[in-house]
Each structure stands twice: as structure tokens, then as C-alpha cells.
Amino acid sequence: MPRTVVFVGKDIIRENARLAEKLREKYVKAGVKVLEFLGGPGSGKTSIVERIVERLVEDYGEDKIAYIGGDVATTLDTERIAKYGVTVVQVNTGGVCHLEVPHVEEAIRALGGVEGLSKYKYLIIENVGNIICPFNFPLGADLRIMVADVAEGEDKFVKHPLSTRVSDVIVINKIDLAPYVGVRLEKLVESARNLNPRAPVFLVSAKTGEGIGELYSYLTSR
Numbered sequence: 001m002p003r004t005v006v007f008v009g010k011d012i013i014r015e016n017a018r019l020a021e022k023l024r025e026k027y028v029k030a031g032v033k034v035l036e037f038l039g040g041p042g043s044g045k046t047s048i049v050e051r052i053v054e055r056l057v058e059d060y061g062e063d064k065i066a067y068i069g070g071d072v073a074t075t076l077d078t079e080r081i082a083k084y085g086v087t088v089v090q091v092n093t094g095g096v097c098h099l100e101v102p103h104v105e106e107a108i109r110a111l112g113g114v115e116g117l118s119k120y121k122y123l124i125i126e127n128v129g130n131i132i133c134p135f136n137f138p139l140g141a142d143l144r145i146m147v148a149d150v151a152e153g154e155d156k157f158v159k160h161p162l163s164t165r166v167s168d169v170i171v172i173n174k175i176d177l178a179p180y181v182g183v184r185l186e187k188l189v190e191s192a193r194n195l196n197p198r199a200p201v202f203l204v205s206a207k208t209g210e211g212i213g214e215l216y217s218y219l220t221s222r
């Protein structure tokens with residue numbers, strides 16, 4: 001009797017990618033621009049989204065912005081974003097380390113389907129904090145924004161080349177902490193650029209606001 005090893009991972013990833021294309025058609029039909037934030041736990045995704053949402057509300061009004069927050073548990077991030085008056089939906093994956101298309105489909109149903117979605121100009125999706133899995137499961141967004149923070153270390157991009165390569169925008173957050181953690185920013189930027197020359201790299205601090213203006217201009221001008 002031969003031994004068989006079945007690797008289902010690839011099929012799941014391929015199927016999700018197929019569904020993501022269908023989901024993308026819905027975004028296009030609704031006329032909504034979708035920004036997905038991905039990155040390790042605590043890298044500052046919600047903090048950056050707060051800064052971006054603040055500006056989006058100023059420019060377009062709170063009625064035009066929706067946010068879907070993915071987390072294993074709690075509604076903490078959604079509560080933070082709800083303070084800006086925008087529409088929020090929390091997805092609790094109950095243990096799954098990333099969002100998949102059906103999670104987002106369910107959240108969109110909660111927003112009223114494609115018709116409901118068409119009321120918004122921007123949909124922001126924050127994926128579960130994880131620097132590996134979410135990058136393998138596209139959600140059809142216009143831009144996938146990778147957030148890494150300086151305290152994760154100088155080698156973060158080199159150690160996660162696939163995540164770095166599939167991202168459209170790379171954000172290095174918490175630059176205010178760089179002197180304290182002994183990280184050379186130029187090394188981090190260089191490694192990100194080497195791995196993914198097509199993605200612009202932004203150095204920001206969600207805490208002080210440094211670099212957020214440039215990031216916002218890029219995200220809203222595309």
C-alpha cells in the first residue's frame with residue numbers, strides 16, 4: 001500500500017484567489033475603492049487606519065467610508081474605528097489566522113450587499129495580525145498595504161519575502177522608536193526595495209503623524 005501525502009494548502013489558496021477575482025468584480029460594480037492593511041500583530045495597522053480614516057472623513061465625509069476589521073476575537077479595533085463615525089463591521093474568525101473571501105462576502109452582506117457597498121467611496125479592510133497567512137489569501141483589494149514596524153527588526157522583509165513581494169505598498173511604522181531599538185531605517189528600506197521594486201515604501205509614525213500625509217496622498221491618488 002503506497003503512502004500518500006495530500007497537500008491541500010495549494011488548492012485552498014488557488015480557490016481563494018479565484019473567489020477574490022469574483023469579489024473584485026463586486027467592488028468594481030459598487031464603485032468602491034478597497035484598501036487592505038496587512039502585517040504582524042501590533043505593527044500598527046489600526047493606528048495607521050485611524051490616521052487615514054481621520055483624513056478620509058475630512059475629505060469625503062463619514063458616510064463614504066466603511067471598515068471591515070478581521071481579528072480572531074474581540075471588537076476592539078472596530079470600536080476604535082467606529083469613533084470616527086464611519087460604518088464598521090467586525091469579523092471574528094474564531095481562530096483562523098487570516099481573512100478569506102467568504103469572511104469578506106459575509107461582511108459585505110452585513111453592509112447591504114453590492115447595493116449597500118455602492119454608498120461608500122472607500123472600503124478599508126484590516127486583516128488579522130499575522131505577517132504570513134493573510135498575504136497568501138488575496139481579498140480583491142485595489143491596494144494591499146503591508147505594515148511592518150521598526151521594533152520587529154531589520155530582517156523582517158528578508159525573512160518574509162513572499163509577503164513583501166505580493167504587497168502593493170510597504171509601510172514601515174513606529175519610526176519614532178527606531179533610535180531605541182537600534183534599527184537602521186535605510187537597511188529596512190533597502191531590503192524592502194530589493195525584494196519588491198514595484199512597491200513604494202513609506203516611513204511613518206502613526207504616533208507622531210510623521211509620513212502619514214505622504215501615505216494618504218498616495219493611497220487616495222491611485
Ligand SMILES: Nc1nc2c(ncn2[C@@H]2O[C@H](COP(=O)(O)OP(=O)(O)OP(=O)(O)O)[C@@H](O)[C@H]2O)c(=O)[nH]1
Binds near residue numbers: 048173
Ligand atoms: N511608538 C509608537 N507606537 C505605535 C505606533 N503605531 C502604533 N503604536 C502602538 O502599537 C500598539 C499596537 O498598535 P495597533 O494599531 O493596535 O496595531 P495592529 O497592527 O492594529 O494590531 P493587531 O490588530 O492586534 O494586529 C499600540 O499600543 C499602539 O499605540 C507608532 O508609530 N509609534
Ligand SMILES: [Mg+2]
Binds near residue numbers: 046
Ligand atoms: Mg489592529
